[in-house]
Amino acid sequence: MDYIRLSLLVTCCLLPLTKGGLVGLLGAPKIFPEPEELTEYTNLINEAQNTDGLDAPFNASRIVCATKQLVFGNLFKIYYLVPCSDDDCAFKQCEAKVLVQPLQKYSVHAEVKCDQDARDGVQTCKQLKKAHQSRPKRSVGNNIGVVTMEKSNDGYDTNIKPYFDEFIKSYEREYSESGNSEVYQQKYKVFEKNFKIMKSLNEMGDNAVYGITKFMDYSYDEYKKYLAPGFTKQLVSIREADMSSLDVNGIPESVDWREKGAVTAVKNQGQCGSCWAFSTTGNVEGQWFLKHGKLWSLSEQELVDCDSLDQGCNGGLPSNAYKSIEKLGGLETESDYPYEAANEKCSVDKADFKVSINDSVALSKDEGELAAWLAKNGPISIGINANMMQFYFGGIAHPWKIFCNPKSLDHGVLIVGYGTENGTPYWIIKNSWGPNWGEKGYYRIYRGDGSCGLNQMATSSIVD
Numbered sequence: 001m002d003y004i005r006l007s008l009l010v011t012c013c014l015l016p017l018t019k020g021g022l023v024g025l026l027g028a029p030k031i032f033p034e035p036e037e038l039t040e041y042t043n044l045i046n047e048a049q050n051t052d053g054l055d056a057p058f059n060a061s062r063i064v065c066a067t068k069q070l071v072f073g074n075l076f077k078i079y080y081l082v083p084c085s086d087d088d089c090a091f092k093q094c095e096a097k098v099l100v101q102p103l104q105k106y107s108v109h110a111e112v113k114c115d116q117d118a119r120d121g122v123q124t125c126k127q128l129k130k131a132h133q134s135r136p137k138r139s140v141g142n143n144i145g146v147v148t149m150e151k152s153n154d155g156y157d158t159n160i161k162p163y164f165d166e167f168i169k170s171y172e173r174e175y176s177e178s179g180n181s182e183v184y185q186q187k188y189k190v191f192e193k194n195f196k197i198m199k200s201l202n203e204m205g206d207n208a209v210y211g212i213t214k215f216m217d218y219s220y221d222e223y224k225k226y227l228a229p230g231f232t233k234q235l236v237s238i239r240e241a242d243m244s245s246l247d248v249n250g251i252p253e254s255v256d257w258r259e260k261g262a263v264t265a266v267k268n269q270g271q272c273g274s275c276w277a278f279s280t281t282g283n284v285e286g287q288w289f290l291k292h293g294k295l296w297s298l299s300e301q302e303l304v305d306c307d308s309l310d311q312g313c314n315g316g317l318p319s320n321a322y323k324s325i326e327k328l329g330g331l332e333t334e335s336d337y338p339y340e341a342a343n344e345k346c347s348v349d350k351a352d353f354k355v356s357i358n359d360s361v362a363l364s365k366d367e368g369e370l371a372a373w374l375a376k377n378g379p380i381s382i383g384i385n386a387n388m389m390q391f392y393f394g395g396i397a398h399p400w401k402i403f404c405n406p407k408s409l410d411h412g413v414l415i416v417g418y419g420t421e422n423g424t425p426y427w428i429i430k431n432s433w434g435p436n437w438g439e440k441g442y443y444r445i446y447r448g449d450g451s452c453g454l455n456q457m458a459t460s461s462i463v464d
């Protein structure tokens with residue numbers, strides 16, 4: 001049996017969430033064949049090998065199974081086959097363990113073990129699943145690095161229940177322990193799971209703080225629904241902006257369009273997947289202000305009701321919405337066409353249009369160019385993966401790619417500025433979840449490495 005120990009320090013951040021669901025992570029190991037995640041940490045092992053100059057027998061093309069488990073940090077295991085050098089063995093089965101831990105810096109330990117002649121039976125995912133199911137529930141790794149559990153007789157965790165009761169009060173939930181006890185119990189369960197995730201997010205310690213947000217009693221599915229299912233369905237083509245004339249090296253240290261009056265107050269989309277409409281109006285509000293000097297708060301409900309390229313509360317895209325605004329002829333204001341957080345019949349009144357747009361453009365995926373464009377032209381509509389936002393309280397989020405897939409954009413928001421704090425560059429992002437979420441309704445996230453795919457769908461309207 002040969003062990004090869006590798007270690008490497010990574011300077012980026014790590015958060016224990018997966019695309020497959022927040023909640024499944026806290027129990028037994030999650031068995032997955034998620035191509036992006038696999039690629040990500042096979043790269044990691046390769047990097048560790050290169051760093052230490054070791055020749056570990058790792059070959060990603062022969063993976064038979066992979067698992068991930070939340071321990072103190074994240075424990076990944078990859079099972080794979082390597083050809084044997086001696087004649088009486090065709091393939092050996094190897095197990096690579098990668099433990100990623102939140103220490104002073106993020107520490108990654110990889111360990112490779114090859115001791116099994118694969119002819120004795122390949123360890124498949126199915127067998128692994130069985131092995132885990134037949135074990136007692138309190139499997140190794142469960143709850144390590146999370147909160148210590150102290151269950152009272154009635155099934156409530158005495159460490160968590162007081163937070164839940166406080167939460168119900170401060171977010172004015174309609175259920176209560178005495179009033180609607182079935183809902184109370186259901187919601188408590190969701191809250192307890194989310195509470196533990198939130199705790200572990202903080203223990204992982206990137207620059208952001210995670211806490212009890214208004215989404216604390218939302219299951220992962222409910223949270224996803226709130227964002228916008230179907231957000232990525234592109235219907236219309238959008239021309240690319242010419243970024244070549246921008247002075248990328250001469251941009252200001254920081255920009256904040258809020259200070260220049262180009263941004264309206266933070267709004268709240270409610271329980272409607274209309275983030276795309278808020279992202280769009282935010283951009284148009286800024287463009288109109290910069291061309292005409294007047295900041296109107298514009299109507300998302302007009303887009304929810306009348307934009308036939310998009311799907312109202314079921315999702316949409318800013319690039320579609322710009323075309324619809326051109327077709328409709330303009331946008332009414334928030335007060336003339338108020339927000340209802342529901343799909344309603346289109347009741348647009350052209351006489352009430354206060355703004356119109358002439359065109360729209362897709363912007364570069366280069367964050368330096370995006371910063372230069374923003375500094376010169378105003379707030380930018382973007383798509384983002386909102387995995388990290390459910391429990392966000394403040395600070396600069398910087399999740400690792402595996403935990404915030406840049407290809408899974410599910411939320412539409414607005415970049416209103418950028419800056420640097422203690423050497424960490426960040427974007428300032430206006431969200432549409434009300435001013436009592438995040439940093440007074442805003443989110444800050446790392447600028448420069450495409451975190452959560454924020455650079456993948458940057459667009460703007462053009463107002464002549």
Ligand SMILES: *[C@@H]1O[C@H](CO)[C@@H](O)[C@H](O)[C@H]1NC(C)=O
Pocket residue numbers: 059060061062
């Ligand atoms: C990995 O395995 C595949 C398939 O057996 C082979 O084609 C490839 O050359 C191997 N790569 C390395 C680096 O050994």
Ligand SMILES: *[C@@H]1O[C@H](CO)[C@@H](O)[C@H](O)[C@H]1NC(C)=O
Pocket residue numbers: 356357358464
């Ligand atoms: C921009 O659109 C407005 C409203 O449709 C129109 O009045 C104006 O002429 C357009 N500007 C240009 C330069 O096409």
